Amino acid sequence: MNILLVGNAAREHVVAETLKKNSEVKLYSYMKANNPGIASLSEKIEIGNYSELEKIKKFAKDNGIDFSFVGPEDPLNEGVVDALLEVNVESIGPKKVLAKLETSKSFTRDLLKKYNIEGNPGYKTFTKNNITEIQDFFDNLEEVVIKPDGLTGGKGVKVQGDHFDTKEEALAYCKEVLESHESVIVEEKLDGEEFSFQCLTDGKTVVGTPIAQDHKRAYEDDKGPNTGGMGSYTFEDHLLPFLKKEHVDTALKITQKVADAIKQETGEYYRGVMYGGFILGKNGIKLIEYNARLGDPEAMNVLPLFKTDFVSICKAMISQELGNLKIEFEKKATVCKYAVPEGYPEAPVKNEKVEVPSTNANVYYASVDKKEDGLYMSGSRAIAFVGIADTLEEAEQIAEEAVSSVKGKVFHRKDIGTKELIQKRMDHVNQIFGK
Numbered sequence: 001m002n003i004l005l006v007g008n009a010a011r012e013h014v015v016a017e018t019l020k021k022n023s024e025v026k027l028y029s030y031m032k033a034n035n036p037g038i039a040s041l042s043e044k045i046e047i048g049n050y051s052e053l054e055k056i057k058k059f060a061k062d063n064g065i066d067f068s069f070v071g072p073e074d075p076l077n078e079g080v081v082d083a084l085l086e087v088n089v090e091s092i093g094p095k096k097v098l099a100k101l102e103t104s105k106s107f108t109r110d111l112l113k114k115y116n117i118e119g120n121p122g123y124k125t126f127t128k129n130n131i132t133e134i135q136d137f138f139d140n141l142e143e144v145v146i147k148p149d150g151l152t153g154g155k156g157v158k159v160q161g162d163h164f165d166t167k168e169e170a171l172a173y174c175k176e177v178l179e180s181h182e183s184v185i186v187e188e189k190l191d192g193e194e195f196s197f198q199c200l201t202d203g204k205t206v207v208g209t210p211i212a213q214d215h216k217r218a219y220e221d222d223k224g225p226n227t228g229g230m231g232s233y234t235f236e237d238h239l240l241p242f243l244k245k246e247h248v249d250t251a252l253k254i255t256q257k258v259a260d261a262i263k264q265e266t267g268e269y270y271r272g273v274m275y276g277g278f279i280l281g282k283n284g285i286k287l288i289e290y291n292a293r294l295g296d297p298e299a300m301n302v303l304p305l306f307k308t309d310f311v312s313i314c315k316a317m318i319s320q321e322l323g324n325l326k327i328e329f330e331k332k333a334t335v336c337k338y339a340v341p342e343g344y345p346e347a348p349v350k351n352e353k354v355e356v357p358s359t360n361a362n363v364y365y366a367s368v369d370k371k372e373d374g375l376y377m378s379g380s381r382a383i384a385f386v387g388i389a390d391t392l393e394e395a396e397q398i399a400e401e402a403v404s405s406v407k408g409k410v411f412h413r414k415d416i417g418t419k420e421l422i423q424k425r426m427d428h429v430n431q432i433f434g435k
């Protein structure tokens, strides 16, 4: 079985590891930069940009690829899945037009609205043509969130109270966004606890995986600038202490309805990951956004828990037989913590050496280069450490011990997966529900 893996982050490192658990798999990896973890699991690698579609097609053809797994949003947005279909290679990952689920926030909000699917907050899309109406919309909302309509690497969203204070500032930011984007979305700001629900779908059946919670802020106690995600955890019951099964059922129902709506709207089946960022607040479960890929770091929590052969799952997604497969997960808790360069995310040190300890944790490489004398950081999140155990406490200890013994100019968040932080999340939910 020859599988093409596209992507070079820690998320793709764990995808590679999970696919390779099936001894028939030979991995061919197309990466933007050489990830030493992925390279060590691959028969062959090719380095290139995700826009070089001919190069990707050739790499697939030359290596007799059976199917591909496209990890990040950029190649999905470049149409890598569509290009591979031209050489008869099917992919785990949606075609470009379906990846709009992530790449166009207005597409997704409008889809939920049109098909009467619960989960949207109050929202409205503005262009240069109707920006004069924005004040009326602001007047209806206590606090707002402003989102550029398009891929911004998670960095364009601004939240009132966090990134700006007044509606005047909100308007100024909307105008700024419209200089570089066709449209901007204004949403009602929701208060609650966010969770990551990574679902797999063949376009017909949607299957959920254990619920994870990410930590976006750079510093302990949720302080500091937003990052790609500093770490994440899952519980052994696959829920979170403040999240009940009925909440997950609602999120799954929404996602199934969205998959059905996509088929109806576009005539195409969505095959791949539908990762919903949801929030539990006073009005129940609301959708923050969908991503058309696994989460980073959340993939590192969930993929190691699959008991069912992941290759069989991928094949069932391609043949649209996911509904016939029983998918099982280990009843274990996981904690993932990233070691990131000092100064990350705003002014990270670069080309600094890191040394990785020998450890009981799973180790996944992200933004590191392998040179003759060792590993060097290239500026983004560097290495993820995942503890897996019967309880969250043990999983946290394994991850913490590993990440804190990394040598080099790095830091990490000690508080991820700790009792204190989880109690804070529970207190937050209790306060929202007036308990």
Ligand code: AMP
Pocket: 121, 145, 147, 154, 157, 159, 187, 188, 189, 190, 191, 194, 277, 288, 289
């Ligand atoms: P997004 O790129 O849509 O995931 O937004 C980035 C982050 O902004 C999310 O993870 C949330 O923390 C926050 N956010 C987005 N939309 C809302 C909303 N309607 N209410 C409150 N926070 C939001």
Ligand code: GLY
Pocket: 154, 214, 228, 229, 291, 294, 295, 296, 297, 298
């Ligand atoms: N963990 C956030 C993301 O993958 O977008």
